[in-house]
Amino acid sequence: WVLNTCFFASRIKFMENEIKSLSAEIESLKNPQNLSSTPRLDELREENAKLKYRLNILKKSMQEERTLCSKSMLNINQRLQEVFGEAIRASCPELDNPPLAVTPNQQAKFGDYQCNSAMAMAQMLKAKGVKVNPREIAEKIIQNLPDNELIQKTEIAGPGFINIHLKRTFVSQLLSNLLVNGVVPPPLASRKKVVVDFSSPNIAKEMHVGHLRSTIIGESMCRLFEFLGYDVLRLNHVGDWGTQFGMLIAHLQDQFPDYLTVSPPIGDLQAFYKESKKRFDSEEDFKKRAYQCVVRLQSKEPDFIKAWKLICDVSRNEFQKVYDCLDVSIIERGESFYQDLMTEVVKKFEEKGFVQLDEGRKLVFVPGQSIPLTVVKSDGGYTYDTSDLAALHHRLFEEKADIIIYVTDSGQGTHFQVVFAAAQMIGWYDPQVTRVEHAGFGVVLGEDKKKFKTRSGDTVRLMDLLEEGLKRSMDKLQEKERDKVLTPDELIKAQRSVAFGCIKYADLSHNRINDYVFSFDKMLDDRGNTAAYLLYAFTRIRSIARLANIDEATLKKAAETTEVLLDHEKEWKLGKCILRFPEILQKILDDLLLHTLCDYLYELATTFTEFYDSCYCVEKDRQTGEVVKVNMWRMLLCDATATVMAKGFDILGINPVQRM
Numbered sequence: 223w224v225l226n227t228c229f230f231a232s233r234i235k236f237m238e239n240e241i242k243s244l245s246a247e248i249e250s251l252k253n254p255q256n257l258s259s260t261p262r263l264d265e266l267r268e269e270n271a272k273l274k275y276r277l278n279i280l281k282k283s284m285q286e287e288r289t290l291c292s293k294s295m296l297n298i299n300q301r302l303q304e305v306f307g308e309a310i311r312a313s314c315p316e317l318d319n320p321p322l323a324v325t326p327n328q329q330a331k332f333g334d335y336q337c338n339s340a341m342a343m344a345q346m347l348k349a350k351g352v353k354v355n356p357r358e359i360a361e362k363i364i365q366n367l368p369d370n371e372l373i374q375k376t377e378i379a380g381p382g383f384i385n386i387h388l389k390r391t392f393v394s395q396l397l398s399n400l401l402v403n404g405v406v407p408p409p410l411a412s413r414k415k416v417v418v419d420f421s422s423p424n425i426a427k428e429m430h431v432g433h434l435r436s437t438i439i440g441e442s443m444c445r446l447f448e449f450l451g452y453d454v455l456r457l458n459h460v461g462d463w464g465t466q467f468g469m470l471i472a473h474l475q476d477q478f479p480d481y482l483t484v485s486p487p488i489g490d491l492q493a494f495y496k497e498s499k500k501r502f503d504s505e506e507d508f509k510k511r512a513y514q515c516v517v518r519l520q521s522k523e524p525d526f527i528k529a530w531k532l533i534c535d536v537s538r539n540e541f542q543k544v545y546d547c548l549d550v551s552i553i554e555r556g557e558s559f560y561q562d563l564m565t566e567v568v569k570k571f572e573e574k575g576f577v578q579l580d581e582g583r584k585l586v587f588v589p590g591q592s593i594p595l596t597v598v599k600s601d602g603g604y605t606y607d608t609s610d611l612a613a614l615h616h617r618l619f620e621e622k623a624d625i626i627i628y629v630t631d632s633g634q635g636t637h638f639q640v641v642f643a644a645a646q647m648i649g650w651y652d653p654q655v656t657r658v659e660h661a662g663f664g665v666v667l668g669e670d671k672k673k674f675k676t677r678s679g680d681t682v683r684l685m686d687l688l689e690e691g692l693k694r695s696m697d698k699l700q701e702k703e704r705d706k707v708l709t710p711d712e713l714i715k716a717q718r719s720v721a722f723g724c725i726k727y728a729d730l731s732h733n734r735i736n737d738y739v740f741s742f743d744k745m746l747d748d749r750g751n752t753a754a755y756l757l758y759a760f761t762r763i764r765s766i767a768r769l770a771n772i773d774e775a776t777l778k779k780a781a782e783t784t785e786v787l788l789d790h791e792k793e794w795k796l797g798k799c800i801l802r803f804p805e806i807l808q809k810i811l812d813d814l815l816l817h818t819l820c821d822y823l824y825e826l827a828t829t830f831t832e833f834y835d836s837c838y839c840v841e842k843d844r845q846t847g848e849v850v851k852v853n854m855w856r857m858l859l860c861d862a863t864a865t866v867m868a869k870g871f872d873i874l875g876i877n878p879v880q881r882m
Contacts, residue, residue, distance in 0.1 A: 241277065293406050294407060294408045295396070295399075295405060295406060295801070295804045297804040297808055298396075299805040300805070300808065302337075302386065303322055305367060305370045305372075305373070306363065306367070306384075308366075309364070310343070310366075313365075314343055314347070314362075320339065320346070321339050321346075326802065330791070332379060332385050333376075335385075335386040339363070339384075340359040340382035340384065344356040357382045359382060360382040360384050363384060372388055372392045373388065375387045390788050393797050393801065394786045394797070397797055397800065397801065397858070397859070397862055398786055400862055402782055405866060407449060407451060410450070413451060414453065414625060415621060415622060416455070416626075417621055417626045418444050418447070418454065418455070418457065418629065419626070420437060420439065420443075420552070420629035420630075421433060421440060423537075424460065424461035424462075425537045425556070426533055426536075428491070428492045430681040430684055431666050433684060434687070435664075435729055435734070436629050437544070437545075438725075439629050440629040441552075442726075443661070443816070444551075445874075445875060446811070447625075447811075450807065452625070456551060456553055459556060459613060460537075460556035461556065463557040463561065464516075465516050467516065467530055467533070469499065469509075469515075470495065470498050470533050471515040472498070472515050474529050474533065485532070486532065488532075488536050491533070491537060520561075544688065547688045547722060548688075548722060548726070549875055550875075561604075563616060564608045567608065571648060572584075578594075582600030583596055583598060583600050584597050586644055588647055595611070606637070607637075610637075611645065614641060614642075614650070615645075618645075618650055618651055618656065619650075626659070629663070630662065642658050645658070662734075663735065666729075666737070666740050668740065669741050671739065688725070691721040691722065692718070694746060695720040698754075699713065699720065716882050718877070720746070720754055723753040724742075724746055726753070726874060726876060727753030727820060727874065727876060728745040730816045730874055731752075733817050735815075756823055756867070760868070761878070763830065763867070764864055766834075766857070770840045770857065772857060777857065780854050784854050786862075790836065792833040796829050796833040797862075799825060800826065800859075800862050800863060803822070803870070806818055806822045816874070820874070822870070823867060826866065827867070838853060838856070839853055839857055840857075841853070
């Protein structure tokens with residue numbers, strides 16, 4: 223939006239100069255001695271009128287842009303990069319793509335932000351045969367800084383670091399804007415379509431801990447994109463097709479022969495699957511019949527389609543229990559959805575000459591990739607490769623997605639790398655235009671640092687894990703005697719908030735690329751970087767206004783009339799921390815690493831604690847305990863902190879409560 227307003231401003235200035243020049247020429251032509259110039263005078267008047275009309279439209283557009291953007295949170299880092307980018311280009315015009323590095327300063331005594339470009343620019347000039355001291359470059363950059371609204375002063379430190387001090391009035395205004403308008407993201411230039419493929423369990427198998435990460439990470443990514451204004455499609459690419467359905471249908475026919483008229487009471491689908499698999503591996507006649515069932519299912523015979531749907535429905539009901547607990551919204555579009563498209567996709571690769579035959583199989587070799595894609599098996603069936611190519615084609619051409627993200631374990635990284643390369647080879651998309659990315663993640667480990675399993679060695683059922691979380695959460699709340707101060711309804715809300723919030727946060731607070739150790743004891747600890755600590759901190763912040771008898775309407779009114787003072791060093795530190803929120807979201811948008819948001823929320827909570835311990839928000843009489851003074855600007859800082867924390871929680875899929 224800053225670039226838009228700069229463009230409008232420069233165009234307005236240019237047109238005003240043009241109008242001024244034309245007006246002067248018109249005045250000169252009005253001279254009675256210039257009677258011969260009447261046609262030219264009419265022409266100039268007409269051109270001047272057009273320019274004035276266009277100028278008014280531009281001014282109106284600029285005002286609309288300012289009105290729209292004035293409500294959104296400004297990304298201070300991005301704005302500083304624009305200001306310093308202009309100065310850097312003016313300082314060294316001989317450099318192509320000069321480096322631009324502006325980062326928050328970790329130590330307050332050195333300023334609020336720092337520009338570290340001078341040293342790298344000196345190296346680039348040295349490579350061109352020009353020897354310049356980085357401090358000289360830094361001085362030039364400072365001299366070429368354009369007029370701006372946010373920098374109070376700059377100073378050069380060390381070999382050429384530029385320390386940047388922000389204007390306190392500017393930061394105060396941004397905080398007031400946040401308090402009045404809420405957490406509003408900058409408007410998008412165009413509304414892009416995002417498809418996120420996540421969760422993806424297999425029909426007839428229960429969701430286990432292996433699906434936990436994909437579900438939690440994928441949902442949080444969707445929430446981030448939605449908050450920033452993208453059009454998001456959440457897709458659950460379930461395994462709902464293939465040879466396993468032959469054995470499941472054959473077993474269904476034997477166990478419940480009247481399944482076409484009476485709904486079969488399959489209570490435990492996991493056990494049903496194990497029974498059918500055991501028969502498939504040990505009974506030759508059953509195995510043959512299972513294969514026949516697959517053929518008849520793929521031929522879409524009504525009775526077999528009905529059996530398939532019955533099995534899918536039982537699974538869906540079980541999946542939904544997990545999604546309800548985790549507050550996940552997702553649309554199922556499994557492998558079966560793409561069956562008809564697979565034939566077409568294979569044909570497209572054959573027409574381009576990309577398919578090679580190998581012992582009855584059809585393979586696609588992609589230059590630069592170590593393994594081929596098997597698009598047709600020797601028995602004529604399709605594979606995961608074919609299914610994923612068909613799904614990608616549908617998302618690109620039918621959904622017209624601008625961004626497509628696959629959230630699966632890192633073990634599938636090579637597979638997706640080859641699929642994406644094949645799609646580029648055939649010309650389906652240009653990676654410079656369309657972002658197609660695999661967001662891989664590590665595995666969940668037990669406290670023994672081995673793959674997380676039950677004591678008997680089985681995979682941990684996800685529902686069992688969530689129920690255990692609820693039990694431990696209630697134990698923790700009762701241990702702290704919360705059951706004595708909360709109503710039964712409040713206690714249940716707190717239990718669910720802590721249980722599911724802690725499970726999600728424990729996952730999201732680790733870099734998704736790495737494995738992480740699952741520990742209820744650590745995640746329920748209310749000290750350190752945990753959801754339990756942050757949820758308690760949030761309710762504490764919200765309780766400050768209640769204790770001072772200040773309602774939401776009073777705070778809202780105060781936000782419009784009270785200046786947020788930032789004189790105390792802890793007020794200043796907290797104010798700057800609050801306003802870094804847009805920078806954090808932009809970073810996650812770029813690298814899809816959500817632990818950055820968790821780290822930020824923890825930093826915000828601890829920074830608030832420093833502020834609250836040093837700055838009185840509410841002053842009470844020591845004898846009576848009555849409120850004698852409310853420092854409203856500090857109450858507003860409390861409110862701004864809670865507002866940003868609430869939005870951060872929302873993106874992470876965590877539901878805080880007002881009382882805990």
